[in-house]
Amino acid sequence: MESMQARVLLAGRARGPVLKLETDISFWGGVDPRTGCIIDQRHPQYGKAIAGTILAMYRSIGSSSGSSVLLELFRRERAPLGIILVESDFVISLGAVVAREMVYADIPVVCVDPAGFSALPHEVEIYPSGLISVNSTRV
Amino acid sequence: MLDGCGGEAVAMAMRIVTEMGRVQGAAELVDVNSAHIDSCLYHGLSGVEFAERLVARGGRVSIPSSLNVGALDLLHPEKVRLKDPERDYARRLMNAYVALGCIPTWTCAPYQAGYRPGLGENIAWAESNAVVFANSVLGARTNRYGDFMDICCALTGKAPLTGLHLTQNRFATIEINTSGLSDKLKRTDVFYAVLGSWLGRNIGSEIAVFSGLPGVVTEDQLKSLGASAASSGGVALFHVTGVTPEAETLEKALNHQPAKQVIHLTAALIATERDRLSTTKSSHLDAIAVGSPHFSVQEFQQLLQLLDGRKCRIPIIACTGRHVLEELEQRNWLASLSQAGVDLLVDTCVVVTRVFPKTSGVLMTNSGKFAHYSPSLTGHDVVFGSLEDCANSAIAGRLVRAESSWV
Numbered sequence: 038m039e040s041m042q043a044r045v046l047l048a049g050r051a052r053g054p055v056l057k058l059e060t061d062i063s064f065w066g067g068v069d070p071r072t073g074c075i076i077d078q079r080h081p082q083y084g085k086a087i088a089g090t091i092l093a094m095y096r097s098i099g100s101s102s103g104s105s106v107l108l109e110l111f112r113r114e115r116a117p118l119g120i121i122l123v124e125s126d127f128v129i130s131l132g133a134v135v136a137r138e139m140v141y142a143d144i145p146v147v148c149v150d151p152a153g154f155s156a157l158p159h160e161v162e163i164y165p166s167g168l169i170s171v172n173s174t175r176v
Numbered sequence: 177m178l179d180g181c182g183g184e185a186v187a188m189a190m191r192i193v194t195e196m197g198r199v200q201g202a203a204e205l206v207d208v209n210s211a212h213i214d215s216c217l218y219h220g221l222s223g224v225e226f227a228e229r230l231v232a233r234g235g236r237v238s239i240p241s242s243l244n245v246g247a248l249d250l251l252h253p254e255k256v257r258l259k260d261p262e263r264d265y266a267r268r269l270m271n272a273y274v275a276l277g278c279i280p281t282w283t284c285a286p287y288q289a290g291y292r293p294g295l296g297e298n299i300a301w302a303e304s305n306a307v308v309f310a311n312s313v314l315g316a317r318t319n320r321y322g323d324f325m326d327i328c329c330a331l332t333g334k335a336p337l338t339g340l341h342l343t344q345n346r347f348a349t350i351e352i353n354t355s356g357l358s359d360k361l362k363r364t365d366v367f368y369a370v371l372g373s374w375l376g377r378n379i380g381s382e383i384a385v386f387s388g389l390p391g392v393v394t395e396d397q398l399k400s401l402g403a404s405a406a407s408s409g410g411v412a413l414f415h416v417t418g419v420t421p422e423a424e425t426l427e428k429a430l431n432h433q434p435a436k437q438v439i440h441l442t443a444a445l446i447a448t449e450r451d452r453l454s455t456t457k458s459s460h461l462d463a464i465a466v467g468s469p470h471f472s473v474q475e476f477q478q479l480l481q482l483l484d485g486r487k488c489r490i491p492i493i494a495c496t497g498r499h500v501l502e503e504l505e506q507r508n509w510l511a512s513l514s515q516a517g518v519d520l521l522v523d524t525c526v527v528v529t530r531v532f533p534k535t536s537g538v539l540m541t542n543s544g545k546f547a548h549y550s551p552s553l554t555g556h557d558v559v560f561g562s563l564e565d566c567a568n569s570a571i572a573g574r575l576v577r578a579e580s581s582w583v
Contacts, residue, residue: 066527066548067552070219071220076552077551078455078551096381097410098408100407101214101304101321101322102214104323104325105217105220105223105322105324106219108223108323109219109223112220127196127319127320127321127322130200131324134199138192139225139226146199
């Protein structure tokens with residue numbers, strides 16, 4: 038893959054390593070709002086850090102407190118750098134919208150189709166237009 | 177409102193409502209009649225900063241707005257072990273939402289505290305179990321609003337006209353046929369928590385209609401089903417043929433279209449799902465907790481009958497709301513509960529704040545929602561069982577679980 042076009046929910050630019058969630062997660066009870074690590078023991082990626090990643094996930098599940106956890110991650114600078122979804126997830130988008138209003142952070146949130154999701158490489162750059170490209174400066 | 181003529185707080189709320197409308201592709205906004213606010217539960221200083229900004233800018237809700245649980249039991253402050261500064265932040269957050277004009281109900285079951293929107297009524301509710309109950313059992317219309325959006329809708333009285341506010345998005349797409357399960361199983365309360373857990377994990381973003389369930393499913397059973405499904409998954413609406421208001425018939429629930437898929441549940445599938453809710457096989461228990469969603473008066477009645485005057489060796493922590501506490505007082509049940517070893521926690525619950533003395537151990541519960549969230553939020557492994565199992569285990573001081581009800 039060299040690049041793909043995503044649908045923009047919130048425009049922005051970000052570059053980083055992709056953390057692709059293998060199953061859906063509830064941010065509340067699933068991610069520690071202080072550290073940005075996955076704390077749901079039933080999740081296959083238990084213990085992984087979402088901070089500093091381009092977080093790729095189909096959608097969020099569970100609690101509507103997820104937006105609060107995401108906002109707290111922004112305030113503590115432990116949030117993802119960008120989020121790639123398959124479904125236009127309300128709880129996730131809201132956390133990012135409020136983070137902009139509170140001037141904590143300004144990250145892109147975009148949607149791709151399931152085939153695009155499967156094809157995401159280990160590292161990408163998201164552009165304000167929704168273009169996702171493989172990061173050529175990867176080390 | 178965006179121009180600030182409704183005040184600065186309303187302008188800030190309207191920016192968030194319209195931006196979320198744009199993200200969701202909504203062409204217009206819809207008037208909402210009530211809000212249920214989950215943002216009053218403390219998760220970090222960011223939530224306090226947000227709420228206090230709305231207060232400082234003169235915010236005041238424009239529609240009746242009930243409040244979800246907070247991180248403190250304001251009536252029994254000693255029961256919550258949260259330490260400063262978190263304790264102080266949690267109180268500031270609760271105070272801010274009262275200052276915005278919200279009603280201090282402090283419950284995750286507002287629908288059992290007198291807040292019952294009607295069929296077809298547009299509302300803006302947060303708290304995943306309250307959302308699924310309002311949509312499914314009452315037939316009101318709300319999306320799964322997250323924290324912050326709830327108060328923004330409450331301040332503006334508006335929500336984006338999209339998703340479950342629209343009739344065409346409320347029909348079932350998948351039939352879950354339960355006719356292969358025994359009537360005995362389908363009459364038990366605990367079955368509904370397990371059914372909900374299965375639904376949440378398997379339905380994705382489709383909408384289910386259950387067929388073959390008895391026509392006498394109780395409100396507390398539907399409450400349990402919804403809460404479980406909204407914990408293990410993102411379920412915001414389900415239908416039960418002959419029970420819920422938008423499913424008088426299977427055909428009507430499906431909008432007279434064939435189901436995309438018909439899933440036939442088996443006893444083995446349900447037993448596997450039940451086992452998933454437990455994370456340990458330990459027979460040693462450190463705590464027993466019930467009441468997620470908040471315990472109703474009917475559930476307290478069942479618990480008292482099951483305890484039958486016996487005393488618990490392990491206290492049962494029952495989480496509930498002030499609306500139930502008042503009724504328990506009027507019915508003179510508080511003394512019986514206290515003598516039996518039932519410890520009431522109000523305004524909050526055991527997974528949203530620090531209640532247990534230890535940060536690890538084993539929790540027994542009949543709540544699918546507690547079972548789902550307890551390991552990550554309290555550090556306690558979970559043993560899942562029926563309310564009767566919880567009562568018998570509390571009395572015995574160790575795990576006692578009947579297997580016979582699962583066939």
